[in-house]
Amino acid sequence: MGKAGxxxxxxxxxxxxxxxxxVSSSDRISEDGKSGTFYLVNSPDWAGVIPVVDTALGxxxxxxxxxxxxxxxLCLEFPGGxxxxxxxxxxxxxxxxxxxxxxxxxxIVPLGLLSPNxxxxxxxxxxFVAEGCVLxxxxxxxxxxxxxxxxxxxxxxxxxxxxxxxGHALMTATLFLYMRYRGLCL
Amino acid sequence: MGKAGxxxxxxxxxxxxxxxxxVSSSDRISEDGKSGTFYLVNSPDWAGVIPVVDTALGxxxxxxxxxxxxxxxLCLEFPGGxxxxxxxxxxxxxxxxxxxxxxxxxxIVPLGLLSPNxxxxxxxxxxFVAEGCVLxxxxxxxxxxxxxxxxxxxxxxxxxxxxxxxGHALMTATLFLYMRYRGLCL
Numbered sequence: 001m002g003k004a005g006x007x008x009x010x011x012x013x014x015x016x017x018x019x020x021x022x023v024s025s026s027d028r029i030s031e032d033g034k035s036g037t038f039y040l041v042n043s044p045d046w047a048g049v050i051p052v053v054d055t056a057l058g059x060x061x062x063x064x065x066x067x068x069x070x071x072x073x074l075c076l077e078f079p080g081g082x083x084x085x086x087x088x089x090x091x092x093x094x095x096x097x098x099x100x101x102x103x104x105x106x107x108i109v110p111l112g113l114l115s116p117n118x119x120x121x122x123x124x125x126x127x128f129v130a131e132g133c134v135l136x137x138x139x140x141x142x143x144x145x146x147x148x149x150x151x152x153x154x155x156x157x158x159x160x161x162x163x164x165x166x167g168h169a170l171m172t173a174t175l176f177l178y179m180r181y182r183g184l185c186l
Numbered sequence: 187m188g189k190a191g192x193x194x195x196x197x198x199x200x201x202x203x204x205x206x207x208x209v210s211s212s213d214r215i216s217e218d219g220k221s222g223t224f225y226l227v228n229s230p231d232w233a234g235v236i237p238v239v240d241t242a243l244g245x246x247x248x249x250x251x252x253x254x255x256x257x258x259x260l261c262l263e264f265p266g267g268x269x270x271x272x273x274x275x276x277x278x279x280x281x282x283x284x285x286x287x288x289x290x291x292x293x294i295v296p297l298g299l300l301s302p303n304x305x306x307x308x309x310x311x312x313x314f315v316a317e318g319c320v321l322x323x324x325x326x327x328x329x330x331x332x333x334x335x336x337x338x339x340x341x342x343x344x345x346x347x348x349x350x351x352x353g354h355a356l357m358t359a360t361l362f363l364y365m366r367y368r369g370l371c372l
Binding site for chain 2: 007015016018019020026028034036038039040041067068069070073075112113114115116117118119120121122124125143158159161162163166167168169173175176177179180183184185
């Protein structure tokens with residue numbers, strides 16, 4: 001894979017600014033002389049978190065349901081959002097957790113890094129688990145946000161994610177990382 | 187969530203054509219009078235497949251490693267690609283499986299549907315498992331494709347996905363669906 005592993009950019013230009021992302025084109029050549037123009041979607045990094053609440057009934061997960069404009073429908077998700085410039089991703093998810101759900105975490109643990117789409121997206125998704133969550137305040141939502149908060153038993157979350165109509169790929173991937181972290185993979 | 191569940195498009199326009207996707211803007215109003223312009227990334231549907239080879243050493247998964255221009259690095263993935271217009275997604279993954287790896291499947295089983303990113307992507311990812319795969323022919327790659335094929339024990343694939351440097355979110359999500367299908371979630 002040595003040859004394909006190294007492409008060099010020879011020219012780049014901005015194609016479109018779309019507020020939450022921008023699109024650029026990149027002219028590239030490979031070490032063995034292939035060339036092409038590749039379109040890229042650039043966005044700030046994103047972070048998402050699986051918030052765990054320990055109850056007498058076992059572990060519960062805080063989930064949210066909100067309208068999403070890409071699919072044009074409601075979507076079941078874990079809390080999360082954009083990592084602001086210069087912000088630590090664990091700080092970002094702690095903030096988003098509290099803003100979106102009112103819960104705060106005792107401890108935020110990294111689960112791993114994912115590429116939302118290595119083919120044409122350049123940013124990184126930071127996955128976390130938030131242990132020992134407690135309800136602390138009311139939601140503080142942005143202008144376009146309207147978010148329903150659900151407290152779901154852990155085993156039901158495993159059944160629901162990627163199964164309710166159709167799933168959110170980043171959330172489903174985060175749940176996989178959570179299950180490996182928790183030792184729930186056979 | 188009734189109010190937020192219904193936004194109507196009042197105007198739309200094409201922002202950019204980027205070969206493997208296009209970008210559009212959509213002016214929308216909600217039932218309770220909110221309004222906004224939302225940018226959308228539109229692409230054909232994608233399909234991916236976890237190809238299983240039954241051997242004397244247990245279940246093996248066919249994986250591929252290829253250079254990806256979004257992240258600018260090699261990425262470990264399951265086979266897959268674009269669903270052509272009018273094509274059945276299971277046919278698409280069977281075709282991609284054989285082109286990318288040389289393996290063909292005895293049976294292709296749907297694992298579920300995922301949204302790559304419900305916030306701004308409008309397409310659907312179709313996840314499959316390919317049972318009873320056998321090596322049948324040589325790879326038939328597209329112009330820019332250079333693909334290394336790996337045969338990985340199932341338990342190692344579970345360790346590797348989402349862990350090798352950083353993972354491909356769609357592949358990690360597909361693996362979660364596979365584990366639920368296989369009964370590998372505790």
